[in-house]
Amino acid sequence: MSHDxxxxxxxxxxxxxxGYLLTFLVSTLLMGVALFLVTSHSVAPFGLMLALSLxxxxxxxxxxxxxxxxxxxxxxxxxxxxxxxxxxxxILAIGLTAWMFQELYQRTMVMLPGxxxxxH
Amino acid sequence: xxxxxxxxxxxxxxxxxxxxxxxxDVLSTRTFGFWLYMLSDAMIFAxxxxxxxxxxxxxxxxxxxxxxxxxxxxxxFLQTLALFGSVLAYxxxxxxxxxxxxxxxxxxxxxxxxxxxAFLALDINDVVHLLDAGITPQRSGGLSAFFILTQTHAxxxxxxxxxxxxxxxxxxxxxxxxxxxxxxxxxxxxWHFQAVIWVFVFVFVxxxxxxx
Numbered sequence: 001m002s003h004d005x006x007x008x009x010x011x012x013x014x015x016x017x018x019g020y021l022l023t024f025l026v027s028t029l030l031m032g033v034a035l036f037l038v039t040s041h042s043v044a045p046f047g048l049m050l051a052l053s054l055x056x057x058x059x060x061x062x063x064x065x066x067x068x069x070x071x072x073x074x075x076x077x078x079x080x081x082x083x084x085x086x087x088x089x090x091i092l093a094i095g096l097t098a099w100m101f102q103e104l105y106q107r108t109m110v111m112l113p114g115x116x117x118x119x120h
Numbered sequence: 121x122x123x124x125x126x127x128x129x130x131x132x133x134x135x136x137x138x139x140x141x142x143x144x145d146v147l148s149t150r151t152f153g154f155w156l157y158m159l160s161d162a163m164i165f166a167x168x169x170x171x172x173x174x175x176x177x178x179x180x181x182x183x184x185x186x187x188x189x190x191x192x193x194x195x196x197f198l199q200t201l202a203l204f205g206s207v208l209a210y211x212x213x214x215x216x217x218x219x220x221x222x223x224x225x226x227x228x229x230x231x232x233x234x235x236x237x238a239f240l241a242l243d244i245n246d247v248v249h250l251l252d253a254g255i256t257p258q259r260s261g262g263l264s265a266f267f268i269l270t271q272t273h274a275x276x277x278x279x280x281x282x283x284x285x286x287x288x289x290x291x292x293x294x295x296x297x298x299x300x301x302x303x304x305x306x307x308x309x310x311w312h313f314q315a316v317i318w319v320f321v322f323v324f325v326x327x328x329x330x331x332x
Contacts, residue, residue, distance in 0.1 A: 006147060006296060006297070006298040006301035006302070007217065007218065007220050007296055007301065009147045009148070009301070010148075011147050011148065011151050011305050012147075012214070012217055012218050012301060012305065013218055015211070015214035015215045015217065015218045016215070017211065017212060017215040019211075020207075020208055020211030020212065020214075020215075021208065021211075023207075023208075023211075024204050024205070024207070024208040024211075027204060027315070027319065028200070028201065028204050031197065031200050031204075031319070031322060031323075032197070034322075034323055034327055035193050035194070035197050035327065038193055038327045038330050038331070039193060039194070039330075045331055048331065049328070049331070052323050052324075052327055052328065053323075055323065056319050056320060056323040056324070059319045060316055060319050060320075063312070063315055063316050063319070064316065067207065067211070067312045067315065067316075068309070068312055068313070068316070075148070078152055079151075079152060079155045082152075082155060082156055082159055083155075083159065086159045086162070086163075089163065089166070090162070090163070090166045093163065093166045093167060093170055094166055094169055094170045094173060097170035097171075097173065097174055098170065098173045098174060101173075101174035102174075105177065105179075109179065
């Protein structure tokens with residue numbers, strides 16, 4: 001597969017102004033919604049964390065698809081594959097650490113003031 | 121198949137190696153390699169987020185200032201606008217590159233550079249004010265985790281800005297060679313990935329900080 005003109009390469013040709021503009025608008029809107037939810041104090045903490053995570057998750061999915069161009073096309077599939085294989089590592093690294101420390105705190109620092117107010 | 125196997129092979133003249141010149145797909149290979157690097161870089165962020173997760177309980181702040189006292193979500197939203205704007209400007213830079221528009225690439229890079237610098241200036245201003253107020257990394261484990269996570273992201277932004285300066289010089293001096301286009305593509309991955317990381321920093325550090 002030779003490309004005499006590097007600008008004809010699929011990695012260059014995948015650029016899309018409309019996709020980038022859409023990503024900007026959607027992710028800015030979602031971050032605005034998240035900001036409003038936190039500052040307006042209108043949702044209880046647990047529901048709030050759920051709503052915040054939803055905003056972050058949606059914004060990231062839009063960015064991964066329209067900005068990073070992760071899809072199943074021939075030019076991009078290996079990038080997508082690498083990402084899909086790395087996501088479990090993120091989940092294990094963060095999830096197991098959070099779980100272990102939560103258990104540890106509960107077993108070792110029960111008497112500590114402020115613990116009942118924990119939001120985890 | 122039968123025709124090729126029935127042909128007698130002369131060992132003295134057989135070609136063992138394929139000497140013909142093959143073009144490697146340099147741009148795809150480099151982009152993929154850099155993407156693997158970005159994912160390993162993201163593992164650093166995963167570990168910093170894990171550290172923040174376990175050091176953001178109310179007892180993690182050792183009786184000192186807690187995030188609800190000092191995080192300013194509205195201010196962090198300004199940073200969000202600056203960074204997303206910079207990422208959008210770099211997106212338009214890539215559209216100009218696709219169209220072979222050199223002036224468009226140069227002005228797009230300047231736009232991304234200026235907005236990225238605005239993000240960094242907002243961050244530095246925030247950090248200086250926190251340090252002045254005695255909110256320092258050494259005050260508590262929670263604050264250490266807060267500073268290391270947010271400032272590791274800021275450090276990435278700094279290196280992205282330096283890289284953009286280099287690309288401004290290289291695009292105007294060398295034009296759209298395979299080398300330069302390859303660097304524009306890897307910088308695109310680097311810069312756009314910073315927006316993804318920022319979504320998590322904004323939501324799980326600055327916004328969630330309001331609830332701790």
